Amino acid sequence: MSAETDVLIVGGSVAAVRAAEAISRHAPAVRVTMVSDEPHLPYERPPLSKTALDGTLDLSALTYPSVAGLREHGVEFVTDTRVTSLDVEGRTVSTTAGDITYGAAILATGCEPIFPPMFRQLPDVFVLRRFQDAVALRAAVADRRKSVAVIGAGFIGGEFAATLATVGRPVTIVDLATKPLGRFGDPVASEYAALHRDSGVTLVLGDAVTGVEDAEAGRVLRLASGATVPADVILLGIGVRPSTGWMENSGLTLDNGVVCDSTLRAADGVYAAGDAVTWPNERFGATMRIEHWTNAAEQGRAAGINAANAVTGLAPIDCVTVPYFWSDQHGVRIQFSGFIRGDEEIVECPGPGGSLYLYAGGDTLHGVLAFERRAEFVKIRAMLRRETTVGAARDILSVGA
Numbered sequence: 001m002s003a004e005t006d007v008l009i010v011g012g013s014v015a016a017v018r019a020a021e022a023i024s025r026h027a028p029a030v031r032v033t034m035v036s037d038e039p040h041l042p043y044e045r046p047p048l049s050k051t052a053l054d055g056t057l058d059l060s061a062l063t064y065p066s067v068a069g070l071r072e073h074g075v076e077f078v079t080d081t082r083v084t085s086l087d088v089e090g091r092t093v094s095t096t097a098g099d100i101t102y103g104a105a106i107l108a109t110g111c112e113p114i115f116p117p118m119f120r121q122l123p124d125v126f127v128l129r130r131f132q133d134a135v136a137l138r139a140a141v142a143d144r145r146k147s148v149a150v151i152g153a154g155f156i157g158g159e160f161a162a163t164l165a166t167v168g169r170p171v172t173i174v175d176l177a178t179k180p181l182g183r184f185g186d187p188v189a190s191e192y193a194a195l196h197r198d199s200g201v202t203l204v205l206g207d208a209v210t211g212v213e214d215a216e217a218g219r220v221l222r223l224a225s226g227a228t229v230p231a232d233v234i235l236l237g238i239g240v241r242p243s244t245g246w247m248e249n250s251g252l253t254l255d256n257g258v259v260c261d262s263t264l265r266a267a268d269g270v271y272a273a274g275d276a277v278t279w280p281n282e283r284f285g286a287t288m289r290i291e292h293w294t295n296a297a298e299q300g301r302a303a304g305i306n307a308a309n310a311v312t313g314l315a316p317i318d319c320v321t322v323p324y325f326w327s328d329q330h331g332v333r334i335q336f337s338g339f340i341r342g343d344e345e346i347v348e349c350p351g352p353g354g355s356l357y358l359y360a361g362g363d364t365l366h367g368v369l370a371f372e373r374r375a376e377f378v379k380i381r382a383m384l385r386r387e388t389t390v391g392a393a394r395d396i397l398s399v400g401a
């Protein structure tokens with residue numbers, strides 16, 4: 001590991017890779033070192049919850065294709081090494097393998113899953129974030145006699161439940177909320193719940209897990225209502241939090257992630273990108289933190305350019321994105337684009353092949369969510385790059401995809 005570099009990237013996932021790609025294109029002479037605490041080269045996370053149980057998770061197939069070229073270009077990939085602290089003034093980080101001094105740094109340490117204490121000492125309880133998590137979880141559910149409970153009806157839990165249901169495995173999702181994906185409104189919550197129920201997933205909503213008990217027929221979750229749910233294997237899908245603990249003594253502002261300006265600058269010579277970042281997104285005039293792949297990729301690119309510019313003395317660019325996610329469950333692609341505050345009117349747009357909802361703030365279009373309806377979704381997503389109206393989106397729909 002080099003003790004000195006031009007741009008140091010902390011983290012080894014999509015934001016980090018896109019940053020390295022941007023630097024190698026934008027400023028090829030700039031030296032880049034990427035330090036990750038994972039034992040692997042950067043790989044895609046989305047397939048970890050979606051890959052069919054009768055298929056195999058192949059790490060080499062998941063590894064970002066650009067990694068080989070970046071290595072040839074001279075990017076130094078340091079794995080299995082944790083960055084433990086940051087000295088902003090001294091432009092130095094400490095790692096488990098020694099110190100590194102940098103010209104500019106990009107913090108791309110993403111998020112880590114929430115693992116409540118009540119589950120920590122128990123066997124066969126999993127989170128799903130890293131490759132090893134997926135390998136361990138898939139090994140645990142390989143025995144078809146084992147019951148599986150997913151706690152949390154969000155995307156990770158929903159996707160893994162769908163992966164199980166697809167091969168005919170019984171699975172129960174338990175969620176405290178009465179409406180899964182409730183922040184997208186009642187019609188979306190109902191449709192999401194129906195998608196799971198119609199595909200064989202048992203949904204227990206509006207009930208809290210109060211304990212885990214061993215029963216005669218196997219382990220169960222005890223719920224606040226008194227009900228029990230079979231749970232030989234438990235997947236916790238109750239959310240993530242920014243991996244910023246290691247920055248605590250750095251002097252950076254940490255508040256729901258590392259707080260950056262519109263150029264993703266957190267401090268002099270320090271940029272950040274990805275799930276761990278809170279920044280003002282000028283497209284929506286709002287400060288936000290986004291936990292989705294495309295945003296991490298887009299921020300990685302912007303932070304890469306800005307870190308290289310900091311080294312070469314050029315001005316930074318703003319990072320402006322239209323948040324987007326996709327999720328694949330039970331053969332249905334769910335996609336959202338935009339930014340909603342929760343007080344929008346939800347406009348249902350009936351049409352063949354799925355459902356599509358527009359989020360209206362007065363006449364202004366704030367977002368779009370679709371179950372399938374892919375061609376129409378793509379067009380409306382593109383419109384959202386600029387401020388647009390609900391009427392303009394409806395015109396697209398009436399013309400047809």
Ligand SMILES: Cc1cc2nc3c(=O)[nH]c(=O)nc-3n(C[C@H](O)[C@H](O)[C@H](O)COP(=O)(O)OP(=O)(O)OC[C@H]3O[C@@H](n4cnc5c(N)ncnc54)[C@H](O)[C@@H]3O)c2cc1C
Pocket residue numbers: 010011012013014015016035036037038045046047048049081082083084108109110111112128129130156243246273274275276291292293294296324325326327328
């Ligand atoms: C199973 C799964 C499925 C998903 N599916 C979708 C999907 O379908 N659609 C979608 O939009 N999004 C999806 N996501 C979310 C998407 O993968 C994330 O938004 C994206 O990975 C965020 O990238 P990131 O680079 O910001 O951080 P992360 O991917 O969280 O990576 C952070 C990296 O930093 C490393 N790190 C952390 N702390 C340190 C440290 N102190 N020192 C060194 N290294 C450190 C971590 O080990 C990791 O390599 C999914 C996520 C998961 C887990």
